Amino acid sequence: MDVFHEKREIRSFLNQERSKDKTVGLVPTMGALHQGHLSLVSKSVSENDVTVVSVFVNPTQFDNPDDLEKYPRKLQADLDLLKAVSEDIAVFSPAVSEMYGEKITSEQYDFDGLDKVMEGEFRSGHFEGVGTIVEALLNTVTPDRAYFGEKDFQQLQIIKKLVAKRKIPVEIVGCPIERETHGLAMSSRNERLSAETRLNAGFIYQTLKAAKEKFGTESAKYIADWVRSQFNNQNELKLEYFEIADEETLTPVLTKQEDMKYRGFIAVYANEVRLIDNLRLN
Template identity: 55%
Template sequence: MQIFREKALLQREISRLKKKKNTIGFVPTMGALHLGHLSLVKQAAKACDAVVVSIFINPTQFDNLKDLENYPRTLDTDIALLKDLQLDLLLFTPNTEELYGKQIQAGHFDFDGIENEMEGKYRTGHFNGVGTVVKRLFEIVLPDKAFFGEKDFQQLQIIRKLNEKQNLGVDVIGCPIDREDTGLARSSRNDRLSANLRKEASFIYQMLMKVKGKFGIENANEIKGWVENEFKNHPDLKLEYFEIADSKTLKSGKNNDQKLTYRAFIAAYAGEVRLIDNIALNY
C-alpha cells in the first residue's frame, strides 16, 4: 500500500496508472475504519484495477464543533486494517490545508431539495460540507467509480445529484449495508455504545424489518404512528425521526404508489450516540 499526504504526488501516481488503462476506484472515508468500510474497499478492488482510499475528517460537514472534536482519530489502526486486506491500495491522508488551502469553508449547492429532507432538517449545512469535500476529492482523484455505503442513503443520493449537476463523470455506486450479527448497521459510532446499548440498538433494524412487512398492507401514516409508539415504549432508545420516503426524491410518502420505490429511514439516539439506518421497502 502506498500512502500519500500530498495531492500532487497522488495525482502523479494516478496519472501513471491511467496511462496504462487502469480503471480507478475510490472509497472516501473519515477514518475510524470498521468492517463496513473494508467491505467497500473489497468491492472497489473487485470492480477496478486500482483503488484509492481517502481518510480525511472533513470539518465543513459538522454543524456541531463538539462532534468534530470528539470524532475518533485512529489513523495508525486504520492503516493496519487496510494493510491486512493485502490489496494494492493507494491511501490519501491529506491535512486540512492540503485539501482546502487557507480558507476552510463549505460551498453552497442545490441538490433539488433532497438536502432539505430528513438529515437536512437536523444537521444545518451538513450536505453543503459533504458536497464540498466530495467534489474536491473527485477532482483530485478523478476516479472512474466511487463506492459509498447505503447506510447513509441520503448522502449517497446527494453525491449522485452532485455528480450529475457538476458533470463530474464518476460512476457512483451504492453498496449494501454491512451489519453486525444482531442486524445493527456497522458504524464508527457503535464503538461508543456500552455493551448493553449495543445490544438494545439492534431494535432499530428489528423495527425496519417489521415496517417492511407492514408496507403495502397499512398506509404510511399508520406505520409511522406505530413506529413512534414502539420507540416510546423502549426505555433505552429515543427516536429522532422515522420516514417512509420516495428513494429518489426522499419526499415522504403518504400512500403506496406502485410506480415509486420507497425506503424507510430511522434516526435514533442510544444514550448520547446518534444512529441512522434504512431499508428498501418495495424493491
C-alpha cells in the first residue's frame, strides 16, 4: 500500500497508472474509518483499476472549533483497515498546508439553494468548506469516479451540483448507508458515544422508519410534528431538526405530490455529539 502526503507525489503515481489505461476511483474521507467507509472503498475497488482513499480532516467544514479538535485521528489504524480490503489501495494523506497553503479559507459557491436548508441552516459555512476540499481533491486526483455515502445525502446532492457547475469530468457515485446492528447510521462520531448512548441512539433510525410507515397516509406536517413529539421524552437525545424534503431540490415539503421522491432528514444531539441520518419515505 502506497501512502502519499504531497499532491505532486500522488499525481506522479496516477500519471504512471493512467499511462497503462487504468481507471481511477476516489473515496474522500476524514479518517477514523468504519465499515461505512470500507463499503465505499470496496465498491471503488470493484469498479476501478486503481482506488485512491484520501484521509484529511478538513478544518473549513467545521463550524465548531471544539468539534474539529475532538475529531478522531488515527492514520495507522485506518491503514490497517484499508489493507484488509485491498493491498493495492493508494492513500493520500496531506497536511493542511498542502491543501490550503498559508491561508485556510473556503471558496465561495452558488449551490442554487441546496446549501441553505437543513445542515446549511444550522452549520454556517459548512458546505463552502466541503465544496472547497472536494473540488481540490477532484482536481488533484482527477478520478473517473468518486464515491460518497448517502448518510450525508445533502452533501451528496451539493457535490453533484458542484461537479455540474464546474464541469468536472467525474461520475459521482452515491452509496447506501451502512448501519450498526441497532440501526444507528455508521459515523466516525459514534466513537465519542458511550456504549449505552450508542445503543439508545438507535432510536433515531427507529423514528425514521416509523415516519416512513406514516408517510403513506398522513400529511408531511403531521409526521414532522409527530417526530418532534417523540424526542420530548428522550433524556440523552435532543432533536435539532427533522425535515421532509424533495430529494432533488431539498426543498421542504408542504403538500405531498405523487410524482416526487421524498426523504426524511434528521439531526440529533446525543449528549454533546451531533448525529445526522436520513431515509427515503416513498
